[in-house]
Amino acid sequence: MLDSNLFPYCDGTLHCEGVSLEKLAEEYGTPLFVTSRNSLINQYRAFEKAFAGLDHFTCYSVKANFNLHVIRTLSEEGCGCDVNSGGELFRALQAGVEPGKIIMAGVGKTASDIEYGVKSGIVMLKAESVSELRLVNDVAGRLGMKASVGIRVNPNVTAETHPYITTGDSKEKFGIDEADLDEVFDLLKTLEHVDLTGLDMHIGSQIFDANFYEAALEKLLDVLAAARSAGFDIRYFDIGGGFPVTYEPQKPATPIGHFAEKLIPLVEKTGTTILFEPGRFIVANSTVLLTKVLYRKQNHAGKEFVIVDAGMTELIRPALYQSYHEIVAVSQHNSVMVADIVGPVCESGDFFARERTVDRVKEGEMLAVLSAGAYGSVMSNNYNGRLRPAEVMVDGDNAKLIRKRDSFEQLIQNEVF
Numbered sequence: 416m417l418d419s420n421l422f423p424y425c426d427g428t429l430h431c432e433g434v435s436l437e438k439l440a441e442e443y444g445t446p447l448f449v450t451s452r453n454s455l456i457n458q459y460r461a462f463e464k465a466f467a468g469l470d471h472f473t474c475y476s477v478k479a480n481f482n483l484h485v486i487r488t489l490s491e492e493g494c495g496c497d498v499n500s501g502g503e504l505f506r507a508l509q510a511g512v513e514p515g516k517i518i519m520a521g522v523g524k525t526a527s528d529i530e531y532g533v534k535s536g537i538v539m540l541k542a543e544s545v546s547e548l549r550l551v552n553d554v555a556g557r558l559g560m561k562a563s564v565g566i567r568v569n570p571n572v573t574a575e576t577h578p579y580i581t582t583g584d585s586k587e588k589f590g591i592d593e594a595d596l597d598e599v600f601d602l603l604k605t606l607e608h609v610d611l612t613g614l615d616m617h618i619g620s621q622i623f624d625a626n627f628y629e630a631a632l633e634k635l636l637d638v639l640a641a642a643r644s645a646g647f648d649i650r651y652f653d654i655g656g657g658f659p660v661t662y663e664p665q666k667p668a669t670p671i672g673h674f675a676e677k678l679i680p681l682v683e684k685t686g687t688t689i690l691f692e693p694g695r696f697i698v699a700n701s702t703v704l705l706t707k708v709l710y711r712k713q714n715h716a717g718k719e720f721v722i723v724d725a726g727m728t729e730l731i732r733p734a735l736y737q738s739y740h741e742i743v744a745v746s747q748h749n750s751v752m753v754a755d756i757v758g759p760v761c762e763s764g765d766f767f768a769r770e771r772t773v774d775r776v777k778e779g780e781m782l783a784v785l786s787a788g789a790y791g792s793v794m795s796n797n798y799n800g801r802l803r804p805a806e807v808m809v810d811g812d813n814a815k816l817i818r819k820r821d822s823f824e825q826l827i828q829n830e831v832f
């Protein structure tokens with residue numbers, strides 16, 4: 416849910432902090448992502464407050480929203496970064512994050528991703544296979560360096576969430592199976608350019624039930640004991656991300672304090688620094704996607720369609736994960752209708768909502784798709800020749816363009832013609 420203090424209706428018009436969304440749409444056009452800077456800060460601080468009693472360090476998962484200003488806002492608060500590729504590492508470094516605050520994930524890191532990470536001096540690369548460990552050793556050896564490595568363990572816990580975002584099940588591609596860890600420890604003793612410094616898990620996203628974390632953590636704690644008795648000095652114990660947010664008022668997310676209560680007692684005596692990798696929790700409710708109603712039409716059965724100028728190319732979550740997003744009119748109405756809110760892309764899956772009760776908006780009016788800050792703009796693309804949207808960040812009464820809308824020229828700039 417959006418924080419209504421940061422996204423209030425003033426004089427019947429939805430605002431982001433002190434700025435009218437009508438005005439932003441006029442100035443920057445639509446579709447437009449609008450992010451509340453103070454929402455980012457509040458969420459990060461809420462997370463830090465929940466885990467304040469624990470020796471920990473939080474690495475924002477850049478993949479949820481990789482805009483440089485988003486990364487920098489969090490970094491200025493003291494937050495680190497979890498990156499998934501060389502490209503995300505580049506973004507984090509460009510945003511000014513120190514390498515000493517960056518960790519790197521990724522089930523398919525290339526030799527160049529690994530080289531970039533090791534050379535940059537990041538805290539830890541999290542390896543997900545025996546072959547990757549060997550490659551890290553080769554790359555670090557070639558550079559004459561020693562790579563700090565964590566092992567991502569697959570705890571074989573199936574967190575209850577959408578099947579596309581459960582990642583801790585042994586049927587999924589992520590991490591190294593517990594059963595293989597003895598072999599991994601033996602191998603690591605022979606790899607001269609790898610220093611095992613951490614253990615890691617990430618069991619999925621939008622996880623409401625802390626029991627899944629507890630079950631996975633118990634396994635990771637066994638691995639910690641095994642690693643220590645094999646002689647490794649484990650300094651980082653990485654619990655991953657996945658902490659939930661509220662998208663639907665009827666399905667409120669478990670408060671972060673509940674996770675803290677359950678998890679802190681399990682890990683506070685490990686003698687390690689606990690790492691967290693929240694993504695969605697920090698950014699999901701910081702941002703709305705503003706979109707204009709292009710057309711309304713009814714089919715012969717009387718079904719109402721609202722065709723808007725944003726679609727799956729801007730926010731793919733409904734199409735990819737059957738996700739629910741609240742949709743509200745930017746100018747308040749006093750009557751409602753039931754309609755499908757659909758985008759302009761040539762796919763039947765291109766919808767934001769089906770059979771939804773929404774404000775009775777007219778053509779030319781503006782809708783706001785809420786909770787669009789996580790896995791929104793980062794997944795936007797140019798399918799159908801669409802221009803990736805502009806992004807604006809609001810801080811109090813000030814709005815700043817933080818990403819320009821794509822141009823037609825950009826659509827073809829990399830083609831050799």
Ligand SMILES: *Cc1c(COP(=O)(O)O)cnc(C)c1O
Binds near residue numbers: 479
């Ligand atoms: C995606 C991802 C995260 C962030 O997940 P959220 O659900 O957005 O918190 C953290 N760690 C890893 C390894 C990931 O792949």
